[in-house]
Amino acid sequence: MSASLVLGIETSCDETGVGLVRVSDEGSELLVDAVASSVDEHARYGGIIPEVASRAHLEAMVPTIERALATAGVTLADVDAVAVTAGPGLVGPLTVGASAAKALAIGLGRPLYGINHVIGHAAVDELVHGRFPDRFMALVVSGGHSSLLLVDDIATDVTELGQTLDDAAGEAFDKVGRLLGLPYPGGPHIDRLAREGTPSIRFPRGLTAAKDQAAHAYDFSFSGLKTAVARWVEARQDAGEDFSLPDVAASFAEAVADVLTAKTIAACRVHGVDTLVIGGGFSANSQLRDMAAQRCAEAGITVRIPPIKFCTDNGAMIAALGAAVVHRGLPPSSLDLPVDSSMPLTRITV
Ligand code: KG4
Ligand code: ZN
Numbered sequence: 001m002s003a004s005l006v007l008g009i010e011t012s013c014d015e016t017g018v019g020l021v022r023v024s025d026e027g028s029e030l031l032v033d034a035v036a037s038s039v040d041e042h043a044r045y046g047g048i049i050p051e052v053a054s055r056a057h058l059e060a061m062v063p064t065i066e067r068a069l070a071t072a073g074v075t076l077a078d079v080d081a082v083a084v085t086a087g088p089g090l091v092g093p094l095t096v097g098a099s100a101a102k103a104l105a106i107g108l109g110r111p112l113y114g115i116n117h118v119i120g121h122a123a124v125d126e127l128v129h130g131r132f133p134d135r136f137m138a139l140v141v142s143g144g145h146s147s148l149l150l151v152d153d154i155a156t157d158v159t160e161l162g163q164t165l166d167d168a169a170g171e172a173f174d175k176v177g178r179l180l181g182l183p184y185p186g187g188p189h190i191d192r193l194a195r196e197g198t199p200s201i202r203f204p205r206g207l208t209a210a211k212d213q214a215a216h217a218y219d220f221s222f223s224g225l226k227t228a229v230a231r232w233v234e235a236r237q238d239a240g241e242d243f244s245l246p247d248v249a250a251s252f253a254e255a256v257a258d259v260l261t262a263k264t265i266a267a268c269r270v271h272g273v274d275t276l277v278i279g280g281g282f283s284a285n286s287q288l289r290d291m292a293a294q295r296c297a298e299a300g301i302t303v304r305i306p307p308i309k310f311c312t313d314n315g316a317m318i319a320a321l322g323a324a325v326v327h328r329g330l331p332p333s334s335l336d337l338p339v340d341s342s343m344p345l346t347r348i349t350v
Contacts, residue, residue, distance in 0.1 A: 004080040008319025011097030012089025012117045014038045014053045016060040017315030018068040023323035030127040033316035034068040036060035046184045054092035061100045083322025086114030086350045087343025094339035111332035113322045114350035121279035123154050124317035128306045137273045139264050142280030143170035148218045155324040160345040162218025170282040172222035190249045197246025199254035253287040261291045278305045281312040
């Protein structure tokens with residue numbers, strides 16, 4: 001097939017992302033990844049305010065598209081297909097992106113592809129580390145998702161092996177950060193503290209007991225861990241005892257990394273997979289990175305983690321999955337595609 005230029009738009013949460021990917025039989029090449037974030041506007045509320053995020057997307061959309069085109073040295077007329085996050089995510093923010101993408105597709109007379117954001121987090125790695133093997137495991141971990149995916153073809157064949165039953169990994173870090181009095185988002189602050197501490201406290205590992213193996217071998221649960229950390233800290237405070245905040249952070253971070261890596265490696269073994277892709281904003285976490293590197297090396301598994309700017313939400317990931325879909329010659333989405341805040345992982349595109 002001749003090369004196609006795919007424009008990807010991401011607005012599921014608080015980042016307005018626009019990416020341009022050129023795809024041909026040679027593979028996918030990233031031309032530009034432009035991102036505008038409204039995270040600072042949410043920090044004072046201690047969480048994302050959907051209405052604030054929607055307005056920020058509206059203001060950032062046209063300038064971010066223009067910046068992406070200018071940086072890549074192309075014009076809208078060069079775009080062959082438009083890909084946009086259709087879900088999962090926040091309805092208002094998703095609607096802003098979908099509306100922009102529909103307007104572009106109609107105005108340019110180009111096909112539109114509604115893309116699953118979570119699968120995009122895995123797809124982006126192909127832009128960095130080259131073609132995927134025939135079969136691989138993907139662990140997508142962020143503030144909104146903790147999903148374990150068996151991928152036979154990123155555009156057509158993804159099986160969800162497990163997901164979090166309550167808090168996502170990043171969400172658990174942010175909640176524990178709040179109870180430890182750290183600024184929002186707490187994840188990076190706990191990571192930093194944890195590197196100064198010793199994991200000397202044994203916190204619970206959710207869904208790892210023998211009784212959970214049958215129904216939840218690859219599912220995660222972090223809310224019990226979060227409560228255990230809260231109780232442990234309260235008990236020390238009530239007793240007027242001193243304790244080491246870095247040690248609490250290190251012990252909590254170790255518990256999360258332990259469960260994520262143990263279940264993922266077990267899934268690789270069971271499915272005979274020797275490549276693991278880790279994506280999503282939480283893959284910045286040092287404790288997860290270190291433990292995954294060490295345990296995968298021991299298990300003979302190759303780990304691929306894109307640089308952090310491709311792990312947090314971005315437009316390149318949507319363009320990357322859009323490019324894979326275009327390259328397979330799959331049919332485009334309808335121009336009236338709905339956004340789906342809880343889009344299931346059984347749907348790669350809409
Ligand atoms: O992918 P992302 O940017 O947005 C979502 O789709 O959620 O992920 C952000 C999440 C937040 O919960 C943040 O606290 C967490 O990832 N995070 C971290 C680290 N960097 C970001 N958590 C732990 N350690 C980090 N270094
Ligand atoms: Zn995400």
